[in-house]
Amino acid sequence: MSGLNALWQAILVLVGGGAIGFLYKGLDRKLAARLQGRIGPPLRQPVLDVVKLLLKENVVPRTAVPWLFQAAPFLAFVAAVTALLYLPVGPLSPVLHGYGDLVLVLYLLAIPALAMALGGLASGSPYAVVGAQREIVMMMSYEFPLAIAAVGIAWRLSTLGIGPSFSLATIAANPLWGSVGPLGWIGLSLLFAALLAVTPAELSKIPFDIPEAETEIAGGLLVEYSGVNLALFYLADVIKTLVIAGLVVALFIPYGIAAPLGIAGIGGKILDILFFLVKLFVVIFVAVTVIRVSFARLKVDQVARFYLLPTTLISLAGLLLLVLDKVVMGG
Amino acid sequence: MIFKALLQQLLTKPVTNRFPAKYMPRSVVKFLGKVEKGEAKLTPPVPVTEGFRGRIAYDREKCIGCQLCIRVCPARVIEFKPEEKKIRMYVARCTYCAQCVDICPVGALSRSQDFLLADYDRFSPNLIVE
Amino acid sequence: MREARLGPEEMAEKKREKTCSTCFEVPIGPVHPALKEGIRFTFWVEGEKIKKVDIRPGFMHRGIEFMGTKRNLVQLIYLAERICGICSVSHPLALVQAVEEAAGIEVPPRAQYIRVIIGELERIHSHLLWAGVAAHELGFDTLLHYVWKIREPVLDLLEDITGNRIDYAIPIYGGVRRDIPPEKYPKLKDALRYYRSLVEDLLNFFLRDPSIEARTRNIGILTREEADALCAVGPTARASGLRKDVRQDWPYFTYPDLQVRALTPEDMGLGVRGDVYDRIMVRLLEVSQSIQIIERCLEEMPDGEITSVPKVAALLAQLKKAEGEGIGRHEAPRGEVFHYIRLEADKEAPVVWKVKAPTYSNLMSWFPMFKDQEIADIPIVAASIDPCICCMDRVHIVRGEREEVVWKEELLRLSWEKTKRVASRVTRHAPWGRKG
Numbered sequence: 001m002s003g004l005n006a007l008w009q010a011i012l013v014l015v016g017g018g019a020i021g022f023l024y025k026g027l028d029r030k031l032a033a034r035l036q037g038r039i040g041p042p043l044r045q046p047v048l049d050v051v052k053l054l055l056k057e058n059v060v061p062r063t064a065v066p067w068l069f070q071a072a073p074f075l076a077f078v079a080a081v082t083a084l085l086y087l088p089v090g091p092l093s094p095v096l097h098g099y100g101d102l103v104l105v106l107y108l109l110a111i112p113a114l115a116m117a118l119g120g121l122a123s124g125s126p127y128a129v130v131g132a133q134r135e136i137v138m139m140m141s142y143e144f145p146l147a148i149a150a151v152g153i154a155w156r157l158s159t160l161g162i163g164p165s166f167s168l169a170t171i172a173a174n175p176l177w178g179s180v181g182p183l184g185w186i187g188l189s190l191l192f193a194a195l196l197a198v199t200p201a202e203l204s205k206i207p208f209d210i211p212e213a214e215t216e217i218a219g220g221l222l223v224e225y226s227g228v229n230l231a232l233f234y235l236a237d238v239i240k241t242l243v244i245a246g247l248v249v250a251l252f253i254p255y256g257i258a259a260p261l262g263i264a265g266i267g268g269k270i271l272d273i274l275f276f277l278v279k280l281f282v283v284i285f286v287a288v289t290v291i292r293v294s295f296a297r298l299k300v301d302q303v304a305r306f307y308l309l310p311t312t313l314i315s316l317a318g319l320l321l322l323v324l325d326k327v328v329m330g331g
Numbered sequence: 332m333i334f335k336a337l338l339q340q341l342l343t344k345p346v347t348n349r350f351p352a353k354y355m356p357r358s359v360v361k362f363l364g365k366v367e368k369g370e371a372k373l374t375p376p377v378p379v380t381e382g383f384r385g386r387i388a389y390d391r392e393k394c395i396g397c398q399l400c401i402r403v404c405p406a407r408v409i410e411f412k413p414e415e416k417k418i419r420m421y422v423a424r425c426t427y428c429a430q431c432v433d434i435c436p437v438g439a440l441s442r443s444q445d446f447l448l449a450d451y452d453r454f455s456p457n458l459i460v461e
Numbered sequence: 462m463r464e465a466r467l468g469p470e471e472m473a474e475k476k477r478e479k480t481c482s483t484c485f486e487v488p489i490g491p492v493h494p495a496l497k498e499g500i501r502f503t504f505w506v507e508g509e510k511i512k513k514v515d516i517r518p519g520f521m522h523r524g525i526e527f528m529g530t531k532r533n534l535v536q537l538i539y540l541a542e543r544i545c546g547i548c549s550v551s552h553p554l555a556l557v558q559a560v561e562e563a564a565g566i567e568v569p570p571r572a573q574y575i576r577v578i579i580g581e582l583e584r585i586h587s588h589l590l591w592a593g594v595a596a597h598e599l600g601f602d603t604l605l606h607y608v609w610k611i612r613e614p615v616l617d618l619l620e621d622i623t624g625n626r627i628d629y630a631i632p633i634y635g636g637v638r639r640d641i642p643p644e645k646y647p648k649l650k651d652a653l654r655y656y657r658s659l660v661e662d663l664l665n666f667f668l669r670d671p672s673i674e675a676r677t678r679n680i681g682i683l684t685r686e687e688a689d690a691l692c693a694v695g696p697t698a699r700a701s702g703l704r705k706d707v708r709q710d711w712p713y714f715t716y717p718d719l720q721v722r723a724l725t726p727e728d729m730g731l732g733v734r735g736d737v738y739d740r741i742m743v744r745l746l747e748v749s750q751s752i753q754i755i756e757r758c759l760e761e762m763p764d765g766e767i768t769s770v771p772k773v774a775a776l777l778a779q780l781k782k783a784e785g786e787g788i789g790r791h792e793a794p795r796g797e798v799f800h801y802i803r804l805e806a807d808k809e810a811p812v813v814w815k816v817k818a819p820t821y822s823n824l825m826s827w828f829p830m831f832k833d834q835e836i837a838d839i840p841i842v843a844a845s846i847d848p849c850i851c852c853m854d855r856v857h858i859v860r861g862e863r864e865e866v867v868w869k870e871e872l873l874r875l876s877w878e879k880t881k882r883v884a885s886r887v888t889r890h891a892p893w894g895r896k897g
Contacts (some may be wrong), residue, residue: 035338041354130509155466215840
């Protein structure tokens with residue numbers, strides 16, 4: 001792949017990803033409103049929000065550590081955008097295919113949360129400090145099941161002799177559901193459930209929005225942010241939503257519909273990309289929109305307990321079943 | 332669990348009344364201008380009930396200038412005009428208790444159904460009844 | 462004035478007692494999304510645990526009692542109505558009882574039934590409003606929108622009966638200003654049937670939801686003993702197992718006939734824990750209790766006059782002649798509202814008017830409730846007593862040159878001074894009128 005070609009692809013993915021991200025954010029807000037019996041904002045509201053934020057003054061509080069406070073939003077945004085470039089879009093390989101794998105994506109996904117915690121600590125507000133503590137505690141609890149789910153899949157692929165097994169393109173091209181036995185099926189389902197449970201926490205959405213908790217700590221990490229900085233966090237959130245949903249799709253439901261329908265060529269590719277977007281939407285709707293309207297916000301100890309006990313156990317059971325499946329099926 | 336109620340709400344029309352329009356117009360004044368020209372449609376507010384206590388209506392002819400309404404008005408809305416022996420009401424101060432309606436011995440005051448009284452100027456003609 | 466104040470060392474000592482050196486200080490309020498009105502909490506926390514709390518009210522003081530002594534009694538009703546927007550019939554109901562006692566005005570039975578009906582409708586809408594706010598404090602906005610959606614019909618009904626959604630302007634000395642004509646009974650009964658069908662849903666959504674239960678069970682506990690010692694009132698006291706209700710203990714209007722019983726969590730067949738969950742439960746139970754009361758009132762309401770003094774001008778004249786003092790109490794949705802009034806002949810305005818809103822009694826129960834809770838519990842625990850800061854604030858220190866905090870001794874001295882000042886306004890045979 002030539003450098004210029006990659007650049008063009010990257011720009012396409014970023015612009016397209018941004019547009020789709022905004023669309024899905026708008027849909028999320030609209031559908032959440034409809035679930036609550038409200039009309040909700042117009043679909044273009046997220047764009048309007050960001051435009052307005054960009055026009056606003058960027059206030060740095062007197063008590064803040066200015067360089068860290070200013071750097072955190074950029075860090076979050078850049079990490080989220082980079083992660084987007086590692087995502088396989090339906091039948092297409094990731095733009096940065098070959099330059100990093102699943103493990104890198106997991107780390108990139110952790111950076112926006114870390115950046116927010118850093119920015120919060122640097123802002124000097126007691127609310128943000130409380131929010132940062134919560135963010136770190138929450139990250140420590142949900143990263144483990146997330147890692148197990150990712151590693152479990154990659155390991156099972158490697159036992160099937162498919163490699164490089166940690167590459168997202170490989171994982172997306174070789175859905176596991178067809179190549180494992182019944183035990184593996186159950187295992188994969190458990191890992192899928194664990195990953196879906198982690199999704200709202202990754203995105204800090206209710207019931208796991210404790211780092212921001214509007215009624216408790218008034219926006220927590222984001223309380224001192226305004227203007228461009230807040231817009232960057234907003235954009236990072238928009239992109240991160242896509243990345244997580246894309247990760248869920250790539251790991252567990254990477255199927256296309258062009259091949260079964262017998263449509264080949266460029267038409268099939270377009271159809272698969274559209275189908276990929278539909279899958280993204282379904283994942284976001286189920287794991288973010290519906291969840292965030294049907295629960296109360298949990299407390300930090302309850303969140304930690306939820307991820308460290310049931311979710312971790314479920315993911316470990318899933319991994320164990322995959323191992324058993326390997327033994328039964330004999331690789 | 333609340334899922335059933337959620338699904339019902341997703342599939343039925345939202346309960347919000349879309350007054351004055353479904354989405355906030357960029358400029359309300361321009362929107363109202365458009366409505367006057369017939370280019371846009373105004374969703375009416377939820378209708379008020381029959382006995383609603385809105386802006387007080389004043390029948391100048393019946394008024395005998397007894398000033399009883401001024402005595403009971405809790406917000407000092409009513410001003411007496413001694414030369415004509417009539418009253419003037421500053422609606423911007425009104426609490427809409429309609430106590431003046433009750434005490435008026437000749438029925439010169441009555442409740443109207445008007446409640447869309449927002450204005451930029453508290454002394455605008457819309458907000459002064461005389 | 463200065464010499465009665467504490468010296469700087471004493472002040473520093475008192476402050477040290479209140480603060481906590483190893484803790485992190487989290488200020489909440491006077492402006493904060495968890496609070497609907499201005500009050501300042503200062504929490505000293507270790508990690509997420511609250512070690513100490515200090516409360517500083519006084520931001521919402523409006524001098525409403527002072528304003529009351531500048532108005533005649535008819536105007537006073539509408540001022541009392543605006544003490545609280547949510548219990549906007551409770552304060553006038555307590556006030557009219559006080560004035561009726563002072564002036565010896567009788568109230569016809571039908572008017573008493575109408576007062577009870579409006580009071581109970583207000584309880585339904587207030588409790589639903591509170592339930593929505595509580596859900597919002599827990600981050601459960603869906604429930605907020607749901608509850609406020611089903612609150613609309615009762616507001617529409619109140620608008621139909623009284624002419625407005627809140628601030629009903631319905632009680633007047635000697636009766637009520639508007640009748641509920643029999644044509645409106647079916648509408649009322651329909652609305653009651655609607656709410657009866659929803660009570661089960663509400664109980665389901667609030668009490669059988671795992672996330673709400675996780676957030677409210679064993680949170681913000683106020684034991685029965687504490688509630689009793691701190692004189693908590695209303696649902697806050699009842700949720701702690703204290704069967705305390707003005708409608709039961711000192712029945713007024715038609716409540717003696719209605720045999721209202723104070724509800725506690727035991728009426729749901731559960732043990733009393735005095736936590737936030739119990740407070741939600743008691744309020745929801747009271748919604749269905751109010752429905753029952755209104756239904757009975759509609760059945761039993763006799764025909765007849767709605768006021769004993771139909772002409773307002775005559776009423777004003779009668780009140781001007783009245784002399785005496787009176788007490789009015791009403792069980793508002795939040796607890797007991799208490800009004801004291803003193804009238805003198807030839808004075809249109811009351812000489813003394815004293816209001817005690819329910820939050821004033823419930824404020825202190827925040828201290829045991831906040832003990833050892835987490836930061837995340839602050840909004841729901843603060844909201845669980847259904848605070849109305851505007852109604853409650855009676856003092857604001859404006860002359861403090863040095864320190865804005867007034868300690869107990871100073872406050873007591875200032876209160877004595879105020880009482881003397883008020884007593885000097887009373888010219889004739891006041892019970893505490895012996896000056897000096």
